[in-house]
Amino acid sequence: MYMFGCREIIFMAADDKTSILLSDVSIEGDLIEKDKIIIDAKINGDINAEEIETHQKSNIQGNIKANIAALGGQMKGNVNSNQIKIKKTGNIEGVLHQKTLEIEEGAVLKIKTETHK
Numbered sequence: 001m002y003m004f005g006c007r008e009i010i011f012m013a014a015d016d017k018t019s020i021l022l023s024d025v026s027i028e029g030d031l032i033e034k035d036k037i038i039i040d041a042k043i044n045g046d047i048n049a050e051e052i053e054t055h056q057k058s059n060i061q062g063n064i065k066a067n068i069a070a071l072g073g074q075m076k077g078n079v080n081s082n083q084i085k086i087k088k089t090g091n092i093e094g095v096l097h098q099k100t101l102e103i104e105e106g107a108v109l110k111i112k113t114e115t116h117k
Contacts, residue, residue, distance in 0.1 A: 023057040030062070040073070052081075056089040063094075 018036045021027070025041035033049035040055040043062060051068040054060065058073030065080045072087035077094045084098040088106035096113040103109070 046077075054090075 018038060019033050020038045021041040021043075023040045026043075027041065028044050030045040031037065031043065031047045031049070033047075033052075035049070036051040036053070037047070037049045038053045038055070039047075039060070040057045042059045046062045046065070047060065048065045050066065052064055052066040053070045054073045054075065056073055058075070060073065060075040061077060063077045063079070064071075064075070067081065068083045069079055069081040070085045070087060071079070071092055072089045074091045075094065078097070079092075079094065080097045082099045083102075084096055084100070085102040086092055086104065086107045086109065088104040090104075091108040093110040094112075096111055097116060098113070099116060101113060101115070
């Protein structure tokens with residue numbers, strides 16, 4: 001398992017690149033990615049990216065800010081995004097602020113949601 005103990009991790013990728021954090025990674029601190037990030041890891045901190053996709057093994061304790069968020073793992077925190085999709089494997093607790101919201105059957109939710117223009 002890889003453990004990063006820092007205040008903030010910044011991912012910078014070239015155009016059309018995606019950063020991927022696999023299930024054997026654990027991060028204590030905030031993440032910033034200018035493009036897309038795929039997470040199947042344990043994160044204790046806030047995440048800011050253009051696009052975020054979490055998978056079934058992900059466990060996020062923190063807030064997410066993104067243009068597009070597809071959530072498929074465990075998350076406790078608030079999400080601020082234009083488009084939020086909660087996958088059937090999602091287990092989400094927090095407040096959602098979005099323009100559009102899609103929830104697949106089977107997702108476990110303990111949320112408050114607010115749609116903005």
